Amino acid sequence: MDDLTRLANGVVWPGFLGGDVPRWLEDELRSGLAGVVYFAQNLHGDTAALSARIHAIAPHALIGIDEEGGSVTRLETGTGSTVPSAAQLGMLDDVDATQDTAAEIARRCAAVGVDVVLAPVADVNTDPRNPVIGTRAFGSDTAVVSRHVAAAVRGIQGAGIAACAKHYPGHGDTHTDSHHDLPRVDATAEEMAQTHLPPFSAAVQAGVRAIMTAHIAVPAWGETPATLNPAVLGMLRDEGFDGVIVTDALDMAAIRETVGIGGGAVRALAAGADLLCVGNPTNPGPAMLPDQDERDFRAARDAIVAALRSGELSRERVEEAAARVARMAEDLASSRGDRQGGALNAESIVRRAIAVQGELPAYADLPTDVIDVRRPSSLAVDSAAGHVASTLAAGGRVVRLDAETADDAAVADIAVGASRQRSILLVDRLDESSAQRAVASAIAGAAPDTAIVNVGVPGDGIPGAAVLDLAAASLIAAQVARRMLTGN
Secondary structure, eight states: OOHHHHHHHTTEEEOOSSSSOOHHHHHHHTTTOOEEEEOGGGOSSOHHHHHHHHHHHOTTOEEEEOOOBTTBOSTTTTTOOOSOOHHHHHHHTOHHHHHHHHHHHHHHHHHTTOOEEOOOBOOOOOOTTOSSSGGGSSOSOHHHHHHHHHHHHHHHHHTTSEEEEEEETOOTTOSSOTTTSOOBOOOOHHHIIIIISHHHHHHHHTTOSEEEEOOOBOGGGOSSOGGGOHHHHHHHHHTTOOSEEEOOOTTSHHHHTTTHHHHHHHHHHHHTOOBEEEEOTTTTGGGOOTTHHHHHHHHHHHHHHHHHHHTSSOHHHHHHHHHHHHHHHHHHHHTGGGOOOOOOOHHHHHHHHOEEESOOOOOOSSOOEEEEOOOOOOSSOOTTOHHHHHHHHTTSOEEEOOTTTOOHHHHHHHHHHHHHSOEEEEESOOSTTOHHHHHHHHHHHHOTTOEEEEOSSOOOOOTTSOEEEOOOOOHHHHHHHHHHHHTO
8 A cells, every 4th residue: 555545544534334344444444544433333233342353453543433412322322322412411501410421421432442422512502493403412502502512521531532522613503404415504703703613612622632523604704614614624723723623424415415525535634624534334325335335435535645646635734634633543542441430320410401391290100102293313313213202102102293294184183182092292393483383282282281292402382281391312311201200
């Protein structure tokens, strides 16, 4: 392998298919690949053994994972998260609880050989319609988000692994999912500076090792997506951040469908990014090819090599990026045996965070029908996870209704059913423009003793109804809600 290819490998961070190290990945790890990012589809076996295998091949390989707690988990995808969400922690506003929760997340990740936790989310969720951030954020108040981001960074890194705050310069004021399109944030530069940048400054001041970019366009700083925009990434350096700038996944539509994975890789490096997250090779769904992981990796790596050879990309810029990645990798490799974490009373934190609007009705501790009108899960957030509905139902029926497409007759039928059979209504969006709110109002009118469980961003209540604002589609939130409803 020539030196340019090895150099390019040092800034690429791919996903891969399956629960073992494929041959192509082993070859690239031996040739200087920066490491890998785990996704749920990698973690059905012995994850600690998988990590040990990767580190045996390449001791300085960085293993990263999206493990945020609440609605976003990779380690507990099959069952649902058992730690509080960022939104719950922000609602509680207890920075010690946030630091303890982050330390517990880090402890669990370190136990399976992970080096970098792709958290905390530092976005300020100012748009309640946001389909991709929502309860992943600590809230909509800049000061609250800032202090909890700093606490989370301290908790994660105090356990001996790296935190990666995301998504710079702030993905909270969007109503488009960058997995599917390029969101546009029409805030002024002053509004961005006052509302969305301070949590990242707080992360930098707390010593965060890495910061992930957002695939968003902020016209105040130009039409180029932030990941590819040197003016935006330059602001991070001006802030004094000398850690690793990580891109969000290059296989997301905001990049893949505009400049492509390869073009995105080259332009991100040129803009100042250091480590290129390629993404989850299962994202194409039925269109996924058997070698999708290797194809996506090579699209990024080979484009970098070609750009280096043509002079489009300077060698000095890539060497600078690779050196930052290597420094972080060396530091983390030397601390793997010293990683620790403390005990966490997650149930107590979640119980303190859950808010109740209205008078909570009492349910018998028996199987209960659940009417589930939540939005479908996205590539980033398993918001419609089945474990929430099944935990609330405790053996009862779960009835799905698409609030966006249901006609008046379908909603009326559901409401009549709720009036005849005691039910729980499960929602994830109750803002004024939401179709779920109309369904909730209809059911509350027909069956006022129906509890409404909201796993999304808390909003205004429903007149005449009790609403439990869980602020997470997690197993532990559903368990606590069920106990609150049944008095246990």
